[in-house]
Amino acid sequence: MSARAEIFANVRHALAVSGNEAPRRRSVEDRLRHAPQGVIPARGQGDAAARLALFRDEAERVSADVTELESAQQIPAAIATFLHDRNLPARLRCGSDPYLAALSWEATGLHVEKGRADPSDLVCVSHAFAGVAETGTLVLTSGGDNPTTLNFLPDTHIVVLNAADIVGDYEAAWQKLRMVYGKGLMPRTVNFITGPSRSADIGHSLLLGAHGPRTLHILVVNEGA
Amino acid sequence: MTASPTSAQFVLNAHQAFEDEQLQKALHLTREGFVANRAAAAARLPEFEALRDSARDIKAHTLGLLDLYLEAYEKKVIEAGGTVHWARTGEEANSIIIEICKRHGAKTVTKGKSMVAEETGLNDALAAQGISPVETDLGEYLIQLRHEMPSHIIAPAVHLTRDQIEADFRRNHADLPPERDLTEPTALLAEARGVLREKFLAADVGITGANFLVAETGTSIIVTNEGNGDLTQILPPVHIVLTSIEKVVPTLEDVSQILRVLARSATGQDISVYTTFSTGPRRPGDPDGPEEYHVVLLDNGRSSMLGTDFADMLRCIRCGACLNHCPVYQAVGGHAYGWVYPGPMGAVLTPSLIGIDKSAPLPNASTFCGACESVCPVRIPLPKLMRHWRERQTERGLAPQAQRWGLGLWGFFARRPDLYRLATRIAMPLLAWLGRSEGRFSRLPLANGWTATRDFPAPQGDTFQAQWRKRTKTAAAHGDGE
Numbered sequence: 001m002s003a004r005a006e007i008f009a010n011v012r013h014a015l016a017v018s019g020n021e022a023p024r025r026r027s028v029e030d031r032l033r034h035a036p037q038g039v040i041p042a043r044g045q046g047d048a049a050a051r052l053a054l055f056r057d058e059a060e061r062v063s064a065d066v067t068e069l070e071s072a073q074q075i076p077a078a079i080a081t082f083l084h085d086r087n088l089p090a091r092l093r094c095g096s097d098p099y100l101a102a103l104s105w106e107a108t109g110l111h112v113e114k115g116r117a118d119p120s121d122l123v124c125v126s127h128a129f130a131g132v133a134e135t136g137t138l139v140l141t142s143g144g145d146n147p148t149t150l151n152f153l154p155d156t157h158i159v160v161l162n163a164a165d166i167v168g169d170y171e172a173a174w175q176k177l178r179m180v181y182g183k184g185l186m187p188r189t190v191n192f193i194t195g196p197s198r199s200a201d202i203g204h205s206l207l208l209g210a211h212g213p214r215t216l217h218i219l220v221v222n223e224g225a
Numbered sequence: 226m227t228a229s230p231t232s233a234q235f236v237l238n239a240h241q242a243f244e245d246e247q248l249q250k251a252l253h254l255t256r257e258g259f260v261a262n263r264a265a266a267a268a269r270l271p272e273f274e275a276l277r278d279s280a281r282d283i284k285a286h287t288l289g290l291l292d293l294y295l296e297a298y299e300k301k302v303i304e305a306g307g308t309v310h311w312a313r314t315g316e317e318a319n320s321i322i323i324e325i326c327k328r329h330g331a332k333t334v335t336k337g338k339s340m341v342a343e344e345t346g347l348n349d350a351l352a353a354q355g356i357s358p359v360e361t362d363l364g365e366y367l368i369q370l371r372h373e374m375p376s377h378i379i380a381p382a383v384h385l386t387r388d389q390i391e392a393d394f395r396r397n398h399a400d401l402p403p404e405r406d407l408t409e410p411t412a413l414l415a416e417a418r419g420v421l422r423e424k425f426l427a428a429d430v431g432i433t434g435a436n437f438l439v440a441e442t443g444t445s446i447i448v449t450n451e452g453n454g455d456l457t458q459i460l461p462p463v464h465i466v467l468t469s470i471e472k473v474v475p476t477l478e479d480v481s482q483i484l485r486v487l488a489r490s491a492t493g494q495d496i497s498v499y500t501t502f503s504t505g506p507r508r509p510g511d512p513d514g515p516e517e518y519h520v521v522l523l524d525n526g527r528s529s530m531l532g533t534d535f536a537d538m539l540r541c542i543r544c545g546a547c548l549n550h551c552p553v554y555q556a557v558g559g560h561a562y563g564w565v566y567p568g569p570m571g572a573v574l575t576p577s578l579i580g581i582d583k584s585a586p587l588p589n590a591s592t593f594c595g596a597c598e599s600v601c602p603v604r605i606p607l608p609k610l611m612r613h614w615r616e617r618q619t620e621r622g623l624a625p626q627a628q629r630w631g632l633g634l635w636g637f638f639a640r641r642p643d644l645y646r647l648a649t650r651i652a653m654p655l656l657a658w659l660g661r662s663e664g665r666f667s668r669l670p671l672a673n674g675w676t677a678t679r680d681f682p683a684p685q686g687d688t689f690q691a692q693w694r695k696r697t698k699t700a701a702a703h704g705d706g707e
């Protein structure tokens with residue numbers, strides 16, 4: 001008997017089922033189709049302004065930096081200032097995200113490279129799919145627009161988030177994702193990112209910047225403000 | 226080859242743990258942090274208790290329909306272009322992984338933290354085939370340098386002090402100049418980051434575990450703080466997920482419920498830094514990500530826990546809260562438990578996975594204080610399950626061995642006045658249990674510290690030493706020698 005067949009036989013024997021029972025099959029199909037929601041924390045359930053405020057508080061609580069901008073056009077200048085203030089070179093890497101591509105980078109003197117991250121990249125910029133207010137979490141999706149390596153290889157990760165994309169809870173992020181990718185389908189990678197990388201493995205103290213970025217800088221673009 | 230257990234010598238292991246000053250120092254440093262952080266995180270979320278119920282119910286629902294959810298999960302992985310492999314045993318899982326590595330001519334593999342890989346002894350199996358495994362979780366990397374097992378399921382190197390880590394780096398990192406100052410923990414972190422960055426970039430295959438699998442989408446999930454698991458799985462051309470069959474949950478909504486209790490129970494974070502959802506290999510147009518995606522699903526005794534008293538244990542989400550709140554774990558650390566899974570969860574799971582005959586002392590390594598159950602995010606009745614094991618031991622005639630163990634444990638705790646309180650909590654129920662058939666002990670050496678504050682069974686006239694000799698003889702007569 002194959003390993004697969006034997007494992008299924010053992011599971012079914014232990015559960016005293018054949019696997020063909022209609023009510024069991026229905027129960028599984030229903031749950032997978034309807035994806036019922038469980039307990040949703042009240043704290044993310046405010047209006048757009050409350051969600052933005054909560055997102056910001058929660059992200060800062062886990063050592064992310066958050067800057068609010070009134071328009072997308074301010075993004076290049078905001079990044080240039082940020083890099084200058086931190087003594088970082090005026091160069092960055094991003095994917096082919098059309099929202100980022102539409103910005104006028106040249107005026108700021110920033111050198112922008114496109115594509116997946118290279119190990120020598122110090123700064124990468126991504127455009128988030130969503131933000132989740134309840135824990136200050138960024139949701140990023142893989143693909144040519146925002147390659148996943150941008151999220152992990154650089155020392156500094158800058159993430160652009162539209163205030164309109166801030167949802168209250170993880171469940172709302174999944175609903176948003178299903179509208180784009182379809183029910184039951186996912187991009188290769190979805191990253192929930194909550195603050196910069198950290199470790200408590202050395203000397204029992206929490207240190208920022210383990211293998212991933214030491215700095216997570218979030219630019220929230222709030223055009224409705 | 227499965228990691229070989231020393232669980233049967235818990236007493237000896239625990240004894241050594243007490244003598245180990247570095248270990249006691251390290252344990253002392255962590256003790257309060259975990260407990261206070263969990264309490265603060267739970268207090269910050271009014272829905273926390275309701276979410277624990279929800280998490281418990283989701284896991285229980287899934288386990289009752291496990292065959293069907295596994296089928297649904299497998300179908301989605303295949304649709305996304307991935308491959309699912311099934312392994313009855315650790316050996317089988319290791320051979321599947323070795324076969325994939327060989328097909329790709331792999332020389333080095335990077336590894337994210339995986340307790341299942343510890344369970345199968347994957348590193349030794351890879352090394353035996355000339356493939357070098359590199360642990361990339363900092364804690365796992367530290368213990369790999371020392372050829373040790375993890376001492377905690379979420380903080381594998383929690384037993385090490387800063388000084389030990391510096392010494393290990395100086396011993397192992399050939400390029401590290403002797404004059405470099407590593408006093409600050411941040412300097413040690415930078416050193417490890419630099420060394421491991423090279424390994425990430427050179428790896429031929431990346432192996433991670435999975436905290437959860439999602440049947441709805443065919444997704445595997447890893448939860449980390451360092452980002453090592455992500456570098457492990459996005460840089461090499463092949464990503465292998467090694468995990469076990471009980472990790473599946475139905476939907477993204479369901480896993481979101483459980484994520485809300487996982488990090489809060491584990492480290493006291495609201496959510497870990499990186500929660501990563503992976504579905505199949507890279508897609509057309511993707512500039513990064515692995516070209517092949519394999520999932521190896523291990524059973525290794527889990528299917529036979531279903532439908533038994535121990536099925537509840539399969540709800541475990543490996544948060545580590547039961548370890549962090551256990552007075553026995555806090556006193557002896559993880560290595561004393563002698564195998565991959567320590568603390569209360571290990572005391573229940575280890576006998577299921579490697580056999581009670583090889584782990585007889587573990588279900589007795591408890592003070593019966595109930596702290597583990599009170600913090601378990603999926604409400605596993607750990608003390609009850611330990612009791613079930615003890616009942617089975619009695620039924621299967623393993624009791625004499627356990628009784629001798631109990632006396633030995635009492636002996637070494639009793640020699641340490643500072644541990645009287647703890648020892649009393651451990652030993653009293655044990656002694657009550659030992660005393661069942663032949664009455665109570667009359668006098669225990671060095672017991673004054675206890676009897677002053679505790680009711681002790683009334684003397685019956687026989688000395689402890691006499692009882693001890695008698696019991697040893699009885700045990701020997703049963704042919705139960707060790």
Ligand code: SF4
Binds near residue numbers: 546570603607
């Ligand atoms: S038994 Fe419960 S508390 Fe212990 S590791 Fe598992 S889920 Fe966490």
